[in-house]
Amino acid sequence: MVSASREIAAEPEVIFELIADPAQQPRWDGNDNLTEAAAGQRVHAVGDVFRMMVHSGTVRENHIVEFEEGRRIAWLPSEEGKPPPGHLWRWEIEPLGPAGGSEAPGGSGSGRCKVTHTYDWTNLTEEKRLVRARATTAANLLASIDRLNRVLHYS
Template sequence: MGEANRAGEAPESGKVVSASLDISAPADRIFELIAEPAEQPRWDGNDNLAEAAVGQRVHGVGDVFRTSILQGGIRDNHVVEFEEGALIAWRPSEPGSPPPGHLWRWELSPLDDVRTRVTHTYDWSRLTDEKRMVRARATGVDALLSSLTRLARIAEDI
């Protein structure tokens, strides 16, 4: 497995956390694991996702995919950034409610034909739901690196 980089929190807000990992797999293989929600519980380093139905593969901005979380709730994830094979970001919400403002982003940069730098970011700078603040504050670089490491293991074993 590749080398990890800890980007840390943005000093001005403390509400944007990012980490990168160089993964020994091509970008398209890694992207499929991220863009197919049914795969996400396999690599979720936050230990938050229970499952997602097969057939929700993300194809663009405006798509919404549904996941269930381990605490028993359901989340609709609104895709707000998308570039096939390179970038995907979504804002989760409870079904029927607008997203409360936090964002999960994945950026993939091919290093060569078989290695990819993957950057995972959690941005809660626009989070408005006070009930989610404690969990947001607790989501740090280690949780992001956990997801990246799990993702790498799966992508490298395919």
């Protein structure tokens, strides 16, 4: 398992919206693996499934297993029509209070959050995926957080 965290000056709801809307994910994916997702798949609850096209041209189904609006979302990816092999992507947003004078996107301009991105392969059952899973680093996850921050502040 690997995690990365960074403080972002933005309202938690605004950050969460970019994560919970799969159509936005290719804009900030630090692994450069996602190409597109159809609009209208915004996640609302555990049990939701969204589909994403990856660079190999295949579709991944992502099964929501954790969800707290504005705070936490996690999914288990799988090949289309197959059960998830056990690796999990999680995003957690912790409100920290005022942004210290910098304007935060969305809302009153007072939001500041700790954003944590985790990739957990401890329950991965497919041996063929373990090498790539173990190669995912905190730097990869931090790249997604940094790109998310750029989308929030410069789009």
